[in-house]
Amino acid sequence: MKKKSLALLAISCSMAMLLGACGSSSSGGNSSAANDHTITAYLTEPNNPLVPGDTNETGGGKPIQLAFSGLIYFDAKGNSKNEVAQSITPNADASQYTIKLKPGWKFSDGSAVTAKTFTRAWSYVANVKNAQKCSSFFSTIKGYDDLQNKDRVKGDEQLSGLKVIDDQTFSVDMAKPDSTFLLRIGLPSFSPLPDAFYKDKKAFGEKPIGNGPYKVDKWDHNHSIKMVKNPYYKGGQTPQNNGITFKIYTTPDSAFADVQSGNLDVMDTIPDSAQKTFQKDSSVKPFNKPGSTIQMIDIPSYVEHFKTGTQEGTLRRRAISMAIDRKAIVDKVLGGLGKPARDFTSPLTPGFNANLKGVENIEYNPKKAKELWNQAEAISHDPNPFTISYNSDGGTKAVFDAIVNSVNNAIGSKVAQTTPIPTNQEFLKPIYDHTMTGAYRAGWAPDYPSAENYLFQNFASAAADGNGSNNEQYKNPKFDQFIDQAYTAKSVDAANKLYSQAQEILLEDLPGIPLYNKANVGVCSSKVKGYQMDWKSQPVYNELKK
């Protein structure tokens, strides 16, 4: 009897759980029809609280971009326009800037945007005690180094280079001349923060108070971030819709299926499974234009037989580069969604020149490749195959297999081989530790529209030794000199000329081998109007209409 009642209990318990599960069912599905002028957009769950200085990935970057306005903003083409700034005046050698703000700007809680809301926010991000992931963007401001010793700072020290002159004016002293500061201030990490942030950072991270075109209404974790128009906004990016609701997805595949069936309005990526078909799919509107990211393979300067600046190393680097049929890879493997690289930046980068001196070193030329390789072999024989590592959790296997095939076809079988590494973290470790024995997958997505951002971070000596992204440890004083000169250049054009000259050195040395610029691709549902993607490969959200 006892046994039976226990079994019954077990069964009735599980039945109750089931009924509970079924009972709470709602109609689900099409909820987007109710509010017509709200746009739903694809997003992944942000990795960090929604604080501008701590956000360095697109999941959090998109809502932050809409919720905050800095001194300037970039339009879709990457031209900078004044936003909160009335004027930004550099001195003669770009080592000091005086910034005047437009009057009357307010945060979405009604408090005023003043010079102090900028300087205090910048110092907060730069201060190591606050562990903000974007802190290194502030490294050229005077006083940054003093805030980097975690034993000596408490967290509220200010950057000594920032001086508040009055409510609407402040000045910035740079540690050394930096003309790129004019563009750098367009990064979301340079946004002002209201007093409310310092009072309750946790609450702020969940529902930030900003001065951008939209404000966060609700962040429902793993489901959605609802953004509505900010009534106090008075800048140049006026919303054409009533709001943006970001829907958070597990994979681009599920989001794409939702666009196809009309449950999602826009997405700014195309799942691998749909890359060949999305432009012919009648249920969606496709977008496909050249993009600003550059894909490369980097060969560290310390790799035996490939050392930069040596005759053998240069010959081998050029041979590998010329052995890669970039056009075939873009057409066959990427389904045409990209362009073979012509330099170390992208066609969207200001000052781009497709015909720099030395560009033939990154053009397909199998005969020359074999010749150069044999010359290198004559200098010193390399018994080991040339390896290219990549992380196999990133879906790039086909590209690297194609590269290796192309090299082996041009130079000789068994010259090159791939080394897939299971996870990205494992892949990055030897790169950061400078213990690579061959080439590896590399790439760059620009933070702001300038060649400097690509070139300095990836190739300058000052960005090597763990201080930047120059993980290949490339050090060439001639290259550094051009970059340094550009920092004090009088105009953007003059700086761009210097960047071109710097790139010609890279084309000689090939510290990395440029492969292709991925296209900006996306889709929107057929109801949406005004869909376009900006220089950063993100939709221009405020111009979307239904």
Next chain:
Amino acid sequence: MGKYLLRRILQMIPVVLGTTLLVYALVFALPGDPVKAMFGDKPVNQAVAAQIRAEYNLDKPFIIQYLLFLKNALTLNFGNTFAGQPVIDEIGRAFPVTIKLGLMAFVFEALFGVAFGIVSGLKKGKWYDSVILIVSLLLISVPTFVTGFLGQYFIGVKWRILPVTAGNDPGFIDLLMPAMVLGSASMAYVIRLTRSEVSSNIAEDYVRTARAKGMSNRSVIVRHVLRNSMIPVVTYLGQDLGGLMGGAMISETIFNIHGIGFLTYQSILKGESNMVVSIVTLLTLIFVVCNLVVDMLYAALDPRIRYA
């Protein structure tokens, strides 16, 4: 009975402790540095990285990290994710969805699996037996992500019968397709298990005896054949309920369900040991409890089994 239950519950303690230690060690042994990975492809500010490492105790040796985790876990503080969210909140959000999904898949699997299994076991060799066998073979051999994508494309996008993705706060209809996809392979196993049990039991001596004594066909089948056939099926189902909860990752990703499977997968990628260990501990508890319930059900099904 009570003593037996108590003993089983006490056994859970070493099981849970052992699992947490093992899983913590495994996540710790994952190659790569989670803090550096937070910076993506962008330059790593070493001073900031050190600051973050100290905040999450990642600068301490393994055993200290583990003991700190255990100490906090005893006070029900499972720590924060790298995104600053309490682990317990994340699990609290993901778990109800997975329970719904898992139970729906379980009901689907149990109901249809047993029903089709009995039908085809009793009528071996009939045409519908062959159809059931072929379909179940198909479901076993085709991987979940194929059934998932096909179902999503045809039933969701093309014919628009069921929602394409589950999304926000999913209800019964939203979870119907994911649950069927999740439960389909197990259902096929249940069909085959039930079928072979029923068809072998029906040829046993005691069935012949029962019939000879003049029992009606119905009560022979329900009271003798089915009851005896259910023991291995119940064992399988019990094990599988835990499996459905932990193994829902593929159907969760396809149908955009932010449940436990997807959360575990992401946490492993990010190297979030607190999260992974907490989830695995929870799943361990579910497995242990399911097994206990199965053992209790044995007693109900087979009078010879007693617990003292």
